[in-house]
Amino acid sequence: MNEHGRIEMCEINCEKNRPKAKNPLKIEDLTLRDGHQSLFATRGRTEDMIPVAERMDEVGFWAVEMWGGATFDTMHRYLNEDPWERIRTLKRYFKKTPFSMLLRGQNLVGYRNYADDVAELFVNRAAENGMDIFRTFDALNDFRNFECVVPVIKKCGKHFQGSICYSLTEPRMGGKVYTLEYYIKKAKELEAMGADSVCIKDMAGLMAPYDTFKLIKALKENIGIPVHLHSHFTSGMASMSHLKAVEAGVDILDTCLSPYAYRTSHPAIEPLVMTLMGTNRDTGFDIQLLASINETLEKEILPKYKHLLDDTKVSVIDTNVLLHQTPGGMLSNLVNQLRQMDALDRIGEVFKELPRVRKELGQVPLVTPTSQIVGIQTVNNVLFDTEEERYKMITAQVKDLCYGLYGKTSIPIDPEVQKKALKGYERGETPITCRPAEVLEPELEKAKKEIGDLAADEDDLILYTLFPVTGKKFLMYKYGKEEVPESMKAITLEDVKKEAELLKKLKAGELAEKSCSSDIPEKSANIRTFNVFVGDEYFEIGVDEVGGSPVLAYAQQVPAPAAPAAPATPAGTMVPPPPAAAAKPAAMPAPPAAPAPAASKAAKPAAATASASGSGVQIKAPMPGMIIKYEKNVGDSVKKGDTVVILEAMKMENALPAPTDGVIAAVNFGTGDSVAKDDILAVIE
């Protein structure tokens, strides 16, 4: 036992005012960021954080993580919330506990490297709005991607926490790339950069307890700044790793309040408080206070989010992580993506292809955004590659990675894959070796011109620069230029109760009969749609208020993903004209049309006409997604292979090429529109 980690037993005293331990373990609470990001798709709303904020401030956490990571994206995209406002609002309730955010290095809170001018302004604005600790990581552990943000963090007088992504290529620490020496070297680099603390970021829950002990002990012996551990519970090892980390002398651990803990989130704080009580590492936390916060979360907050919890399996741990060394979030993304493409039966092939793609792309750690980049490319390979040709549909992000735009990969990228990806790449076919942001043009001036007066201040401007399509939409809502869609509005506890009652009746068969009868009431404009999950089954339910009592307007059981999968259509393949009406699952009464953007409704007949003439070649969406932009307009001539439209799917951009020479006869959607798989995006004649 080294000196850092010596555990001494003292007298056990559970009083909240017990004497302070000699070397209390510090705790960062992640409930308000990683907790709901891991378990509830980052959908936590600020209004649901306020009821517990003041009590959380009393606990004595070293810091509370409440921003960064995916919050910035989901808040404006799905919740109609201004991300900046959350910091300012919560700061009014947290008067003593410092705020921490997750900063993706030069990727900030997005999925690509931004130019230095954007990175500098972002950090300045975050600090100004109330951020205290910047947990900074880079998906490739290429710390040149910290060079721009660190001086700004320091200049603002804030805490720079340098993070190292924990990754493995073998089931346990070691192998050829991610060895103990690798991590020590990286930690020393961070210390030399002026880090105020170092964090080992085990986003996938891969760290085994005895590897944790070895690693934390070695870090304590080799660097002089505090050592912090972030280990997801996903595989079930993190609670054990926590204890071994304490024994090895870790300074700070990450936990969540129990309703937001475990599964793909983090170990809970309460058992740890009890475990360390009466030792020299006692946290000093009041377990009664924690219990009172839990009660509020359980009773008043979580009923609104429970439907987001993945309850398709009973087990709280994911042994796939142990088998595939893959983050849980990445696995669920892969499953979702395959499901959307009716290809869930091919998950086995994806697991087989994944390590191969990862190795070919430089054995990168799997964390946002590299986990998505590797994951989605893997799915593309499984669905679209042929015997003769691999990497048939390469995402824009893989091209960027091959160019060096994310930084240096742990091992070199496979030269053949790199060459193929960079063929005709807009920045050039020779990869760069410098710090990536050095080749990026400043972005702010251009963004300012594009968004104009709609961005009232620098915070708006950053939102637009980072998320041009959804950010602009949000600003339209924010300034009342467009109506906020129903789907973005918060649901209330009342809504949840009504839904539960309806579901009970539905299951008892009381409503099915009524909804099958011919005299179905007209749906009103106030109808709200709920997705209701019962085990594996999924119902879409429309609820209408009539005379104060909810009336079930329709209930449609959505069939489980079809298997076997229809053969996937690669982008740009010639496809026969669609049947007159899209096949809908047989359902009791006519289900409502899938929500479709107005533009598509208006444009669809044009497509039908074009395809009915028999001479048009359709470009169909190979996967569901959102239109980023059309590179070509109606009347433009195209050559085979020219990019016609860019489709974002699972946050990756896919350039869809013209399958043939011709003239664009129809463009059926617009920027920002959501499209379903096989929607006809454009027609070439």
Ligand code: CO
């Ligand atoms: Co995390």
